[in-house]
């Protein structure tokens with residue numbers, strides 16, 4: 001899947017594997033804009049998650065976690081005409097953004113004499129304390145307890161579950177499951193090949209698919225098989241995610257400095273928080289009875305669901321998070337990423 005496409009000065013380009021509606025993929029694409037990369041500096045490759053394209057053997061060779069984003073970058077010491085270019089893959093939005101940050105700095109632009117191009121603000125805070133505060137905010141929104149992808153599929157009661165089975169959730173889970181089964185079957189067919197090295201690789205791949213099918217069983221049992229025990233557990237887990245979100249929002253309320261996360265300067269944390277909050281507000285606006293046209297009120301309303309209110313009292317989006325969100329929405333990177341709506 002790694003491409004040999006080159007930039008105008010003949011240096012092999014990086015490939016960004018992502019999906020347009022992906023929350024953590026957005027970290028990479030928002031980062032490209034904030035850092036002043038030109039649209040053709042990096043090749044964007046679409047991995048359609050609802051079709052399970054992230055489970056294709058070719059993609060697993062790039063990213064064995066089967067997630068987006070992945071940034072495949074040419075190794076600097078192999079980018080000459082004499083040697084075959086070697087690539088390495090960065091398989092996590094935190095690593096991808098840090099790489100994009102350090103690869104386009106003002107220093108690099110000055111050294112190349114590229115004075116007329118877009119500025120490249122440093123997103124990594126310059127002080128140890130600043131970097132630690134940024135990292136802690138990133139870890140806060142990446143924790144499993146308030147996972148934004150979990151919240152996208154969450155259902156708070158049986159009625160929501162019933163609608164979800166017939167809607168996006170059902171289609172998404174079915175698409176993933178069918179892709180996993182198909183790729184597994186294709187791999188099993190190849191396992192009959194004569195080459196022992198290939199067969200060891202195929203064996204590992206088959207194990208990978210089996211483990212993933214097992215890990216996905218609760219989703220399958222909830223949305224496809226209609227297993228009532230799995231469904232009860234899924235609703236319970238969904239409610240806990242909303243409780244987790246309430247905690248994340250109250251921690252943000254304590255920690256945000258304003259106008260941006262750490263003050264006036266944009267930082268790594270702002271990019272992750274922008275992507276996270278956009279997803280949360282999108283989810284809340286899609287819920288039944290959500291007040292129309294106001295994403296803050298939609299989250300507040302979501303917390304009032306009896307199952308959540310029973311576990312966490314007075315959960316709401318606070319004034320600092322609200323002001324922060326308004327500041328994020330003004331940024332060109334936000335306007336570009338969410339031109340067709342939040343995701």
Ligand SMILES: N[C@@H](CCC(=O)N[C@@H](CS)C(=O)NCC(=O)O)C(=O)O
Pocket residue numbers: 022023024025049054066067068069091092093094149
């Ligand atoms: N820690 C990873 C998480 C990446 C992740 O979960 N990506 C989601 C999309 S936002 C994904 O690819 N999910 C595919 C799947 O779970 O099958 C990161 O920050 O990049």
